[in-house]
Amino acid sequence: MEKAKIRLCVTQDLGQGQTIPLSRDQAHYLFGVMRLKIGAHLLLFNGRDGEYLATVVTADKRKGVLECLKKTKDLQMPPDLWLLFAPIKKVRTAFIVEKSAELGAARICPVQTQFTNADRIRQDRLQAHALEAAEQCGGTFVPVVDELRRLDAVLGDWPTDRQLVFCDESLVGAQELLQAKSGIKKWAILIGPEGGFSDQEREKLNGLPFVTKISLGPRILRADTAAVAALTLWQSSLGDW
Numbered sequence: 632m633e634k635a636k637i638r639l640c641v642t643q644d645l646g647q648g649q650t651i652p653l654s655r656d657q658a659h660y661l662f663g664v665m666r667l668k669i670g671a672h673l674l675l676f677n678g679r680d681g682e683y684l685a686t687v688v689t690a691d692k693r694k695g696v697l698e699c700l701k702k703t704k705d706l707q708m709p710p711d712l713w714l715l716f717a718p719i720k721k722v723r724t725a726f727i728v729e730k731s732a733e734l735g736a737a738r739i740c741p742v743q744t745q746f747t748n749a750d751r752i753r754q755d756r757l758q759a760h761a762l763e764a765a766e767q768c769g770g771t772f773v774p775v776v777d778e779l780r781r782l783d784a785v786l787g788d789w790p791t792d793r794q795l796v797f798c799d800e801s802l803v804g805a806q807e808l809l810q811a812k813s814g815i816k817k818w819a820i821l822i823g824p825e826g827g828f829s830d831q832e833r834e835k836l837n838g839l840p841f842v843t844k845i846s847l848g849p850r851i852l853r854a855d856t857a858a859v860a861a862l863t864l865w866q867s868s869l870g871d872w
Contacts, residue, residue, distance in 0.1 A: 635684060637665055637673040638766045640773060645680040650688065651697040658695045661687070674703065676771045681706045707771050709735040710870045711817045713793075715742050716858055717824035718749040718779065723855045727822075728757045728776060730855075732764035734862040735870060736774050740819075742782040746826035752779045782832065786839065793817040794843055797836045798861050800827055802846035818869065820861045825854055 639661070643651050653661065661667045669687050675697065676682045682704035685697040714736040718724045724741075731739050739761065741752050758776045765773045789795070794815045800823070821836075828836070836842050847860050866872045 635672040635674045637661070637667070638682075638769070639673055639675055640762050640766055641675055641677050643677065645675055645677055645683045645699055647683075647699055647701055649683075649699045651675065651685065651699070653695040653697065655693050658691060658693055662690045662695060663692055672700075673697070675699065676704075676765075678771065678773050679706065682771050704771060709737045709772060709774070710866075712736055712862075712865065712870065713738040713740055713819035714822070714858060714862065715740045715782075715785065715795075715819055716822040717742060717744045717747040717782075717854065718752050719825055719854050720748075723853075724749070724752065725757065725760045726855050727858045728760045729764040730859050731862060732761040732770065732774050733768045734859065735866060736862065737772075739774050739776045740785065741777065741779045742785055742821075743779055744782045744824050745829040745832060747824045748826075754778050783835070786835065789839075789841065790817070791841055793819055793841065795836075795839070795841055796820045796861065796865065797842050797844045798822055798847055798857060799833070799836075799844045800847075800851055801833070802844055818865065820858075820865060822854055822858045822861060 639657065641651055667673065667687055667690065669690050671687045673685055674682055675685045681702055683699040684701050684703050685699050688696045688698050712735065714731045716727055718741050728739055743750065754776060761776050762773050794817065796818065798821060847857055852860060
């Protein structure tokens with residue numbers, strides 16, 4: 632049996648013997664771009680049932696059918712971790728979403744701060760980036776990418792059982808606080824915009840009981856670098872690494 636090199640996220644239920652009709656876009660990708668033929672193998676996942684080896688049953692430029700052969704991987708859920716970040720330039724925002732999906736964020740939440748440069752996002756495109764990242768890195772779960780919301784609105788209805796890690800560029804060295812809160816299961820990380828947080832935002836965050844402040848080191852990081860650094864720090868301290 633040939634080794635399956637292509638992974639595809641689908642919406643249908645998966646199970647041995649289950650047939651999966653393809654959308655026009657999926658058929659174009661598999662048969663027009665990747666040149667798969669009848670009998671070819673690929674891997675499927677849907678974020679619920681794990682990963683399945685499948686074979687191409689029918690193939691056409693506009694449609695096709697796959698059949699699940701056997702389960703190859705159980706569903707691997709990430710930790711209950713959200714990433715809140717202020718959108719930046721389009722390519723770098725896409726980078727943040729992709730790396731968040733790869734590093735194990737369960738939910739990705741764009742927020743608009745006082746110094747956020749971008750006042751709108753394409754949520755559908757960012758969701759597609761998260762899906763593609765899961766396909767490419769072997770994940771079985773695709774994090775949800777929320778619509779853009781104002782930071783003050785997000786904080787206003789924040790679930791108090793979820794701890795928020797505030798990555799404060801004005802601090803140096805506070806990583807030990809994460810280990811001290813190891814009994815908490817629900818977490819989120821907040822990354823600021825390129826211009827940093829305003830004094831009003833910092834004062835608001837410092838006064839909230841569910842906020843933990845940390846430093847990402849003595850150097851000021853770009854927003855996309857800070858997101859990767861913060862996720863890595865949290866995963867190595869409290870996550871599933």
